[in-house]
Amino acid sequence: MLDKFKSSFREEAEELLGQLESTLLELEDAPSDAELLNAAFRAIHTVKGSAGMFGFDEIARFTHDLENVLDKARAGKIGISRDFIDLTLRGRDHIRALLSAEDALTEELRRTSDELAEECRKLAAGAEGPGPGGEGDDAGPGAQVPEDIGAGGEEPGGSPATRPKTYFIRFRPGPDIFRNGTRVFSLLSDLAELGECTLVPHVHEIPVLAEIDPEKCYTFWEGFLTTEADRNAIRDVFIFVESDSSLTIQDIDETQINDSRNKRLGEILVQYQNVPPEEISRALSAQKRLGEILVEKGIISKDTLDTTLAGQNHAKKIQDKTAEAAGVLSSVRVASGKLDQLVDLVGELVTLQARLSRTSLDLKEVSLAAISEQFERLIAQLRDNTMSIRMLPIGSTFNKFRRVVRDLSTELGKEADLLTEGAETELDKTVIERLNDPLVHIIRNSLDHGIESPKDREAEGKPRKGTILLKAQHSGAYVLISVKDDGAGLNAEAIRAKAVERGIVAPGQELSDAEINQLIFHPGFSTAKTVTKVSGRGVGMDVVKREIDSLGGSVSISTEKGRGTEMTLKIPLTLAIIEGLLVAVGGEYYVVPLSSVDGCIEIPKQDLEKVGERRIIPYRGDLLPFVDLRSYFDIPGQTPDIAQIVIANTQDSRIGFVVDNVIGDYQTVIKPLGRMYKDVTGVSGATILGDGTVALILDVNRLALAVQTESQRRVQAS
Amino acid sequence: MSKKILIVDDSTAIRQSITYILNQEGYETVEAKDGLEAFQMLGGVGKLDLVITDVNMPNMDGITFIRKTRELPAFKFVPILVLTTESQGSKMSEGKEAGATGWIVKPFSADKLLGVVRKVIE
Amino acid sequence: MAKDPAFREVAPVGRLYIDTAAEIRASLLKAFAKPGTVQFRWDSVEDVDLPALQLLYAARKEAARAGREFRFTGIVMDRVASRLVSAGFVPSPPLSGEELESNLAEF
Secondary structure, X not given: OHHHHHHHHHHHHHHHHHHHHHHHHHHHHOOOOHHHHHHHHHHHHHHHHHHHXXXXXXXXXXXXXXXXXXXHHHOOOOOOOHHHHHHHHHHHHHHHHHHHHOOOOOHHHHHHHHHHHHHHHHHHHHHHOOOOOOOOOOOOHHHOOHHHOOOOOOOOOOXXXXXXXXXXXXXXXXXXXXXXXXXXXXXXXXXXXXEEEEEEEEOOOOOOOOOOOOOXXXXXXXXXXXXXXXXXXHHHHOOOOHHHEEEEEEEEOHHHHHHHHHOOHHHHHHHHOOOOHHHHHHXXXXXXXXXXXXXXXXXXXXXXXHHHHHHHHHHHHHHHHHHHHHHHHOOOOOOHHHHHHHHHHHHHHXXXXXXXXXXXXXXXXXXXXXXXXXXXHHHHHHHHHHHHHHEEEOHHHHHHHHHHHHHHHHHHOXXXXXXXXXXXXXXXXXXXXXXXXXXXXXXXXXXXXXXXXXXHHHHOOOOOOEEEEEEEEEEOOEXXXXXXXXXXXXXXXXXXXXXXXXXXXXXXXXXXXXXXXXHHHXXXXXXXXXOOOOOOOOOOHHHHHHHHHHOOOEEEEEEEOOOEEEEEEEEEOOOOEEEEEEEEEOOEEEEEEHHHEEEEEEEEHHHHHHHHHHOEXXXXXXXXXXXXXXHHOOOOOOOOOEEEEEEEEOOOOEEEEEEOEEEEEEEEEOEOOOHHHOOOOOEEEEEEOOOOOEEEEEOHHHHHHHHHHHHHHHHHHO | OXXXXXXXXXXXXXXXXXXXXXHHOOOEEEXXXXXXXXXXXXOOOOOOOEEEEEOOOOOOOHHHHHHHHHOOHHHXXXXXXXXXXXXXXXXXXXXXXXXXXXXXXEOOOHHHHHHHHHHHHX | OOOOOOEEEEOXXXXXXXXXXXXXXXXXXXXXXXXXXXXXXXXXXXXXXXXXXXXXXXXXXXXXXXOOOEEEEOEOOHHHHHHHHHOOOOOXXXXXXXXXXXXXXXX
């Protein structure tokens, strides 16, 4: 990854070495000039520090000894002699040679490194007098690969399948731990990530508000951690605070902790906290809880009791976890057709349940209502279970995209890497399948329009190779999938010009950046100057948007000129069942997806008539457009005296729907509409209600779009 | 809201690398080429979520920079990470004395850097 | 402003790290300076670290000493809830300030 900056490092090193040469020569004439010596040291130090980062391991290795010599000279332990200057100059020349050799290291170069390093060591050792290598850090750090160096220690799980162990941990932060910006809760979150962790905070030292120093720490923790990570990994969590905190990590015998689940508190206290047994039995004779009595009598402290109880708890958690893990191991493969069938059946059950609960309400039969309620709970569980079976990690499709990027970049003469993140994110199987084409299209677009040619990129000072990041993550009931490139970004002027040319916007119409970006989703839009084989044929982003809309999701763009573009798809976790708001107009029922409902308001009919042609209503300080569903769907009958308006969030604004009645929250199974209805704007599916009637599911985004176009048409006409 | 990180290092290559790695992860970055430039920047930089600074730099070294930064009320508690090479064990404790939150040992990989950054500010 | 004059609310916004500690203490003290119930609102707290939590314990102790009432209210954000869980202050993530108040260890 850092290879991109190799050339940048080389230039910089060349420059530093150039300066170093003249510095050393000046130093020869003015050997007592400390500033010159410092400058020389800094130059070598910087080269050394950077070399290892960019893969120049030989430089890092060799420079270590050279740096040491300069450091000793700074400390006055080595005099600035002709030999000293001579050696450092030769060292400097050798670094240059290594720099230009890069990977093609010859035996001869290596030998020179060794010889020079040896000379440096001799010089340094001479300065120390007898007993060379006083610092003990001569291990040649650069020779190791970067990952192995530093504070990280061993990765948890890096060693082959270690059995989890349980540790007792006591962490008492120093009173001034906050002073250097340490966040104690982050440390504890890190600790919790290592395994199963039960911590008890001890807070009784916190003074009252009037006396507390808000910048001092008064709290400490005791607790238990069961983890596969080793002791070093636990230490590493506290690495930055170890010097000013006290930390105890104690191995606990596994049988001990497992036992303590079943043991009585008394036994544990005798065994681990050294409470005399006779105290326990005396306390037990009183009719109170053992722990409280012992605390009351001052035999154990409250803190000890709390920690012991936490230990019991912890043991219980671990046992449950182990049982759970054993269950996960066995799995069964089934044909996906069977799964689909199961989902269908569950869908039918949900519908039938709705009928049952309605019927029981109508009958006002108490015993039936009770059964219906229980039935409802069971079905909800069955539904959640079934849905979870259908969830698959999205990563299975990621590899396909990698191939797309590889093939396409060759075809286009571009260079790009596809990075992925969140491959483990789970999503409904059907949704994953339907996301495939839109994602391919977006990635193609990124490569075709976003990532520049290697030549252009270099001219822009960017790495030759572009990067496309494909990332999936959970966000509530949605999954966010983003495709981010580090290309040229959207060209707002070009988009606008094209939109004007195509008659999508009027010349001179004022548009915000966000609005301009949205234009690329307009049907028939394409800004490519030539029709490449890949995209730019006009069946572009509008197709993507339509597909995502039909999944109940949305697309958003953010772009920065010269830095790149990011497209984010927001997709509901599952398709089969949605929560909706059931509304009625005349004798017809409609469902508004609950995820897009913002609120409901009432409005007198005459007020609606008053706004007339403007078709705008006030809502929470905004003016919103609305659609009268009665006239939109040509439903006979009259709007009641008090109309209800459901306010829904759309892609980029809000819109109101005038209905007769809002019936309420409704969980519903989506049935696709047949081919015949595929051109009906504003409806995305249907569902069957409890009493058997059909309700149509509103496609909020498309309705909003239809209203917008309509009002623009009216504006232009008037 | 993305988090803002100030990177102080006299090596452009190191600065660029760190910037690149952090930007990839969605962090916003600002750069300074030495302690003095960084310190002068503090007035107008707004709120910072983290400072990553080298130790050996011309004009003003990292340790002095940290010490001076901690004297400013607005940056009294900002997390600060010191870039150091392992041959400078003493620099770690000197950095902590001056008020650093932690350190990153050079050379480091992208994962290593992000690991430490997340440890301190996530 | 609260309608009830005997009702003091402290409703900090954002991430409550060490840099906000002195400020939070000051507003709690101000709230306690007048009579009535003091309420801490969690709605806009995006993240929390130990200093702020210590202050809430300190405030609870202050209230107990003066025979006053100190309550939590509002929605607790996921991030805040999970911090408190991993630091052992609550056994499971609380949704509301009220829930947090009744489950917070030793509170």
